[in-house]
Amino acid sequence: MLQLNFIREHEQEVVDRLAVKNFEGREIIRNIVELDDKRRETQKQLDDIQAQSNLLAREIGFLIKSGKNSEANLLKEKTGKLKEQAKGLEVAFESVKKALDDLLVRIPNLPHSTVPRGKSPEDNVVVLQEGSVVPVATTAVPHWDLTTRYDLIDFITGNKITGAGFPLYKGKGARLQRALINFFLDEALRAGYQEVQPPYLVNAASAFATGQLPDKDAQMYYVGLDDLYLIPTAEVPVTNIYRDTILKIQDLPVMNVAYSACFRREAGSYGKDVRGLNRLHQFDKVEIVQIAHPDSSYEILETMREYVSGLLRKLELPFRIVKLCGGDMGFTSALTYDMEVWSPAQARWLEVSSISNFETFQSNRLKLRFKDETGKIHLAHTLNGSALALPRIVAALLENFQTPEGIRIPEALIPYTGFEVIK
RNA sequence: GGAGAGAUGGCAGAGUGGUCGAUUGCGGCGGUCUUGAAAACCGUUGACCUGCAAGGGUCCGGGGGUUCGAAUCCCUCUCUCUCCGCCA
Structure with missing residues (x-):
């Protein structure tokens, strides 16, 4: 606000x-x-x-x-x-x-002065691209076939248990998930983030404070009997830790990392967008959240971007960074970078992280403030980013590292998976 | 789920109708003393709205009511604690 x-x-x-x-x-x-x-x-x-x-x-x-x-x-x-x-x-x-x-509450956040004008994703600006991007016509097998071939993910049974968009991870598929979660959490810890485990259901006040209500209520699962919402991202509960608080200036920046399952209704999505792991109703994500002094929040945004780039490099994935144009940005954001990995079988980029500075837009609703050296009270800046969202990372790993002998696991991940190849 | 007790400033804890935004202690901040620190002593220490300022207004879990006047009385909701039941 x-x-x-x-x-x-x-x-x-x-x-x-x-x-x-x-x-x-x-x-x-x-x-x-x-x-x-x-x-x-x-x-x-x-x-x-x-x-x-x-x-x-x-x-x-x-x-x-x-x-x-x-x-x-x-x-x-x-x-x-x-x-x-x-x-x-x-x-x-x-x-x-x-x-x-x-x-x-109907006014979106003001975009930062460097945000490019534009209406749709085509107007986004690629600021960096790394890794080898295999061109379209290859023999790459799409991840939804690979998950079946190696019995990693059972979409059919997930569908039986719950419905579409709720996959069942099995065997090495499940272990790969767990490995990635631990890898991401450990990396964040090394980078100075403090780990938290938040609730997966939040009340309306929390959903409002981070901007999910009243604008995006159709995106969240709602538990009417108890008037609670399933979190679409750990950003909601983690940022709300600091609702109605006044921090000391020396506590800034606050750095939190949380793993959580995320739940999104994704009403109206269809076609290739929802095929395989592209878009799910339930997925895993490790989220980093920072609360920053207004003077340093853009510097911090860059460090977060660099941090996530580092994760993608360790995973050896071809990726690019996109600065969102005004028309493609979220309601609450002042500046957003999307991190995208290459899917060789789909011949397109998949968003695996979205890193944003919300400036005071959330903190104004949160009443999240800090006291400066003179005792004056100001709104803090909030930032967050995925680090990272799992399903599309898994899709990219499978597609990029497929070989006739099986799926190769990147070096950095092997200590976590306990296996070097999926056969 | 049943029975009882409670919710006051960063924390602890007074206050049961009148100058109470709230006694006091701890903590925090500033100072005296000290080579430095501790101790001791002195002072200071909530947030929000409005106003150039002086000032004015609001806030004692949330909402409503009684009264000229409510932290204090009444209603209601929420939450916490204790006991019982159930249970990963």
Whole structure:
């Protein structure tokens, strides 16, 4: 959520920057400023009445104590009138505030000044590409055939147990999953992240604070009986650890890493997008989250990008880094890099990580702040990234390292799998 | 799931209708003393809205009510603890 004061003071700039995200905001921003004017005015009136009432109540107290009951009763009549006025103003205040909030939550985050303009993924900017990308016409077997050939993943049985998008990992397939999770967690630990294990269900307040509500509620599984949501990413519970907190400046940056299963409804997805491991309803992911000082958050974003690049290098996968254009960016993000690995059998890039700086957009909802050296309180910046999402990594490993003798396991992973090849 | 108790500032813990945003202790911060530290002593120490400021307003788990006035009384929800039941 954008900060009201910033909107008030930079109305034109806000409108212009929203345009980069293809969000036409002139009218709604004007509306917000006007509603806020109204809100302030109403609150001033309400405060004045409250101040008068407080004063009178105090006087009445003194009068009653000194036995001057008739004088006290006279003042009581006055307060009665004030009360009526206050009631009317309160109703007005609440309705203005609600209207204001309803508009405010619909405004996406402002893109960073370096975010390229654009409407669709074609307008994204490739900032780096590494590794050998085998051209389209090869004999590469798609991962969904390899998983069957080597009995790694049973999509059919997963379908029987739950439904499409809930695969059953078996044998070396299951062990490869576990190896990757441990590898990613260990690497993050080495990089200075603190490991946490969050709940997989969150309440509405948490989902709202990180921006999943009210914008993307159709994406989350909802447990109505208990009014809880299954997490679409560990970002939600991990970031919410710090909801309603004021950190000490010396605690920054906070670095957390968490493994979790992730649950996404993915309503409306179809075709090649959901084939095999491309898009699942349940998948595993290791997520890194940082809470940073505003002055260093973009530096930290680069270190996170470099960190994830390092993981992909250790896995020996061809990958590229894409800077998202305004139109392809998420609602809450100010700047996002997507990390994509090459799928030789599908001849396309698969997104395995999305690394974003949310600046104060989440922390404003989270009320996540820090106290500077002078004791002043500011909103912190939040950042996160996948490090990494498993299914497409598995797909890329299988497709890139397939040989006539089986699937080769990259060097760095062998200590974790305990096997060097899948035959 | 049943019975009882409770929810107050970073923590502990007072406060049961009137100047209480809240006694006190610990912790934190600043200072005196010290070569330095500890101890001791002195001072200071919540957040939010509004205002140039002075100031004003709100907040004692959430919501509602009684009252001129609520941390304090009433209703309700949530959560925590203890005991019982069930259980990985």
